[in-house]
Amino acid sequence: MTIPAPSTNLNSYFALSAVSVPYPGEPYNPFTAEVVDWDTSAVTAMVRTFSGTLNNNPALPPYLNPFNLDISGWDTSNVTSMAGMFRLTSAFDQDIGGWDTSQVTRMDSMFSRAAVFNQDISNWDVSSVELFQSMFFEAEAFDQNLGAWDISSARSLGGIFSDSGMSLANYDATLEGWARLDEGETQIPTGLSLGANGVLYSNIDARQTLIEDYGWIVGGTYAFAGSSDADTIDGAASLYRIETDGLTGDDHIIGSDFGDRLAGDDGADTLEGGLGLDTLIGGDGDDVIFGARQGDAAGDLADRLFGGAGNDSLDGGYGNDELRGDAGNDTLIGGFGADTLIGGADDDELSGNAMGDVLFGGGGDDFLNGGFGFDRLNGGAGADRFFHTGAEGHGTDWVQDYDASEGDMLMFGSTATTADFIVQTATTSGAGGTVAEAFVTHSPSGQILWALVDGAAQGQIWVQASGTSFDLLA
Known part of the structure; x- marks a missing residue:
C-alpha cells in the first residue's frame, strides 16, 4: 500500500517504508479511501497529516473533499508526534479512541479548530505527552471528560480548551481528575497555565488545589449555581470573572472586577456588575441593575444592561454603557459616560446624565432627559417628553x-x-x-x-x- 506525496498533479507516490506521513499541504486533501488500510506500524510522525482539509464541494474530485474516513484501525504504536494532525479539519469525526498513543510526546494543536470532532478519547495513554497547548483550541464541538488522563509529563497546557465546546460538567470533571494523583500516575506537574477562555466551571475545590498546591494558572469563567430561593451571590473579592444563569427567586448578585455575565432570570433581582466589561440581564420581574457595584467610583468600564420583562431600573454608572429596558415601564440612567439608552415597548424614563448620550424611547409615552452634554434623542412612537434643565452644562x-x-x-x-x-x-x-x-x-x-x-x-x-x-x- 502506498501514500500519495504532495505534488501539483498528485501523481507522485512513495512506499510506506518512510518513517513519517507527509503533510500534504493546504487546501487540498489528497487522501482517498485506501487510507483506511494503510500499514502505519512504522510511522513515527503524523504532524499536520490532515490539517486544513476544509473544502466541501460535491462537484470537486474526491481528493478535494474534506477528510472523514474511518482510520480507527491505524497502528500508531510508534508515533511520537501528532502535533496539528487534525487541525482545521471541517468534517473529521471518527472514533479513534482505541489508538495506542503511549509513545506520543506532542499533541499540540492536534484538534485546533477542528469543526465537528467530538469522540471519546478519555482512554488514551498520554503519560508521555509533554506539549498539549492549543490541542482543542476553538474546537467548538468537542465536549468530553478528560479527567482520567495521566498528565504527569505535561509541560504546556496553554490554550488547550480555549473557546472549545467543553461543557461546565466535563470541564469540572477534568479539573477534578487532574487535581488528583491516581494509581499509576507519577506526579501532578507544577507551574502550568491551563488555557480555557470561554469555558465555564464551578469546581472551586479542584481549581484551587491546582492553583495553591501546584502553582497553576487555571483559566475559565466561574459559573455560580443558584437555587429557587432568594440567593445572595457576592463576587466582589473574586480573582476571576463570574457568570450566573438559570436563577429563580429574588436574587442579589454582585460581580467581580472583571468582565462578568450576570443573569437574574426569574424574580425581582438586584444585579451589580463591578469594574469590568459586564453584561447584566435582569430577566423576568421588576429588577434593579447597576453597571458597577454600588458605591464604586470611577474605573468601571463599558457595560451592557438588559432589563427584560418587568418594570426595571437600570443605572450604567461609569463607562460608555448600553442600557435596554425591554418590556415594561423602565427607568434608565446612563451615568457618567457616553451612553446609549433604549427604552423598549412601554412608558419609559431615560436620563443620560453626563456627557453626550444617545436615547431611544421606543414605543409608549416616554420621558427623555439627555442630561449634561450634547445629546441625541429619539422618542419613538407615542406622546414623548423631551426634558432640558435649562442649565448651561446641559448643552443642546x-x-x-x-x-x-x-x-x-x-x-x-x-x-x-x-x-x-x-x-x-x-x-x-x-x-x-x-x-x-x-x-x-x-x-x-x-x-x-x-x-x-x-x-x-x-x-x-x-x-x-x-x-x-x-x-x-x-
Whole structure:
C-alpha cells in the first residue's frame, strides 16, 4: 500500500517504508479511501497529516473533499508526534479512541479548530505527552471528560480548551481528575497555565488545589449555581470573572472586577456588575441593575444592561454603557459616560446624565432627559417628553423625531413663558433630508436648548414650563 506525496498533479507516490506521513499541504486533501488500510506500524510522525482539509464541494474530485474516513484501525504504536494532525479539519469525526498513543510526546494543536470532532478519547495513554497547548483550541464541538488522563509529563497546557465546546460538567470533571494523583500516575506537574477562555466551571475545590498546591494558572469563567430561593451571590473579592444563569427567586448578585455575565432570570433581582466589561440581564420581574457595584467610583468600564420583562431600573454608572429596558415601564440612567439608552415597548424614563448620550424611547409615552452634554434623542412612537434643565452644562439636545401631532412635548426645567423662547430654522448638514431644522433658544440665557430635526415642517412646537404648556408657533 502506498501514500500519495504532495505534488501539483498528485501523481507522485512513495512506499510506506518512510518513517513519517507527509503533510500534504493546504487546501487540498489528497487522501482517498485506501487510507483506511494503510500499514502505519512504522510511522513515527503524523504532524499536520490532515490539517486544513476544509473544502466541501460535491462537484470537486474526491481528493478535494474534506477528510472523514474511518482510520480507527491505524497502528500508531510508534508515533511520537501528532502535533496539528487534525487541525482545521471541517468534517473529521471518527472514533479513534482505541489508538495506542503511549509513545506520543506532542499533541499540540492536534484538534485546533477542528469543526465537528467530538469522540471519546478519555482512554488514551498520554503519560508521555509533554506539549498539549492549543490541542482543542476553538474546537467548538468537542465536549468530553478528560479527567482520567495521566498528565504527569505535561509541560504546556496553554490554550488547550480555549473557546472549545467543553461543557461546565466535563470541564469540572477534568479539573477534578487532574487535581488528583491516581494509581499509576507519577506526579501532578507544577507551574502550568491551563488555557480555557470561554469555558465555564464551578469546581472551586479542584481549581484551587491546582492553583495553591501546584502553582497553576487555571483559566475559565466561574459559573455560580443558584437555587429557587432568594440567593445572595457576592463576587466582589473574586480573582476571576463570574457568570450566573438559570436563577429563580429574588436574587442579589454582585460581580467581580472583571468582565462578568450576570443573569437574574426569574424574580425581582438586584444585579451589580463591578469594574469590568459586564453584561447584566435582569430577566423576568421588576429588577434593579447597576453597571458597577454600588458605591464604586470611577474605573468601571463599558457595560451592557438588559432589563427584560418587568418594570426595571437600570443605572450604567461609569463607562460608555448600553442600557435596554425591554418590556415594561423602565427607568434608565446612563451615568457618567457616553451612553446609549433604549427604552423598549412601554412608558419609559431615560436620563443620560453626563456627557453626550444617545436615547431611544421606543414605543409608549416616554420621558427623555439627555442630561449634561450634547445629546441625541429619539422618542419613538407615542406622546414623548423631551426634558432640558435649562442649565448651561446641559448643552443642546438634538431631537430626531419631534412630532406635535403625536403629543410630543418639550419640557423646560425652570420657570418661563412663551416670550422667553425663540424658534429659528436652518438647514444643517448631516441632519438628513431637505427640510430645515428648528432651533429653540432660551432668550434670557442665549442658550439653544433643542434642535428639532426637520422641525420646520411642524405646525406646532409645544413647551411645558412650571406645569404650563404653550405653543411657540402660535
